[in-house]
Amino acid sequence: MHLKSLSLVNYKSFDSADFEMDEKINCFVGNNGVGKTNVLDAIYHLAFAKSYFNPITIQNIKHETDFFVINGKFEKDDREENVVISAKRGNKRIAKRNGKVYEKISDHIGLLPLVIISPADRDLIIEGSETRRKFLDGVLSLDNQKYLERLINYNKLLSQRNALLKYFAANRKFDSDALAVYDEQMVALGAYIHKCRVEFLERFTPIFKDFYAKISRKADEKVDIYYKSDFLDADPATVFKDAQQKDLQIQYSTVGIHKDDLLFSLDGYPVKKYGSQGQQKSFLTALKLAQFEFIKSESGTVPILLLDDIFDKLDESRVSQLIEMVNDEQFGQLFISDTNSERTEAVIKNVNQSYKMFEL
Ligand SMILES: Nc1ncnc2c1ncn2[C@@H]1O[C@H](COP(=O)(O)OP(=O)(O)OP(=O)(O)O)[C@@H](O)[C@H]1O
Secondary structure (H helix, E strand, C coil): CEEEEEEEECECCCCEEEEECCCCEEEEECCCCCCHHHHHHHHHHHHHCCCCCCCCHHHHECCCCCEEEEEEEEEECCEEEEEEEEEECCCCCEEEECCEECCCHHHHCCCCCEEEECHHHHHHHHCCHHHHHHHHHHHHHHCCHHHHHHHHHHHHHHHHHHHHHHHHHHHCCCCHHHHHHHHHHHHHHHHHHHHHHHHHHHHHHHHHHHHHHHHHCCCCCCEEEEEECCCCCCCHHHHHHHCHHHHHHHCCCCCCHHHCEEEEEECCEEHHHHCCHHHHHHHHHHHHHHHHHHHHHHHCCCCEEEECCHHHHCCHHHHHHHHHHHHCCCCCCEEEEECCHHHHHHHHHCCCCCEEEEEC
């Protein structure tokens, strides 16, 4: 699968722009703020119907204009796929595939597998557990519609249960039957989601460790991902029951898969606190490449890879290492952004692949 052409109207810093892409490597170069990341984000938008950097759709419309349109022509399985994502102020965003509007935008997710590696990924290490759950859910739901549906249902029930807990407190009453209705459903859905997450991490973690060893070139550094969950080695129904008093007290559901987290460790210590900047960058890159590998094996399609500001993340030798890995037949189309065109071209020239440089 690859992107053949991209055209933008009023997308972020662009009035209008058209790009004919190379089938293999595309580099966007230019000074800070010229819109390199915006091009990559537009490609991300085509795959996920939202921005990687700014999830508030209307904020991606160019200032002083009313709408944006992103139009991408892809080739997938010898067929052309034309995807258009557009948004207008005051209206819902629209996703179209080959001229047909999606009724549910979530149906589009998974058609165009794509992975982005960006400096913004550091949120995965430094931010709260929600970013890590999103990462987990993002990979898991790409090829598992059932997982996504159950997760959406669980989250709906969670906000209803929280509202009920608040209602009890405000009205000084308690109805155990009403609470049990939620608990029963959330326990069943949560147990399924938990099982999927356990199985996923069992497969994902070894792939991640392999990539870390390759990128860091340090076989003696031991990285790991631990799954932290209330349901780990416990009966979900009992976990819910045991937490009931506390839930009533603080008017919030204190246990469940919405509290899950991933603990990232390096030589037994948290990467967030003890990893050097370089180690953190390698850790994140390995996470994303493992995501790439996982999606590829699950979907049977080689994802598009976006490397945003790669030199910000890794030194030159690690970038070369990365590009060499990407050069391998296992990788498909690649998009790179960097401020320094000579530096990028020097690295790209070393791999025997076709490429195109776009000076912005
Ligand atoms: N909705 C918008 N309307 C107009 N301009 C916008 C909008 N959103 C972002 N921009 C502009 O896009 C520019 C940033 O573009 P981008 O992040 O792609 O730069 P870049 O070339 O990747 O820069 P760097 O090298 O610093 O990473 C900024 O000047 C920002 O003001």
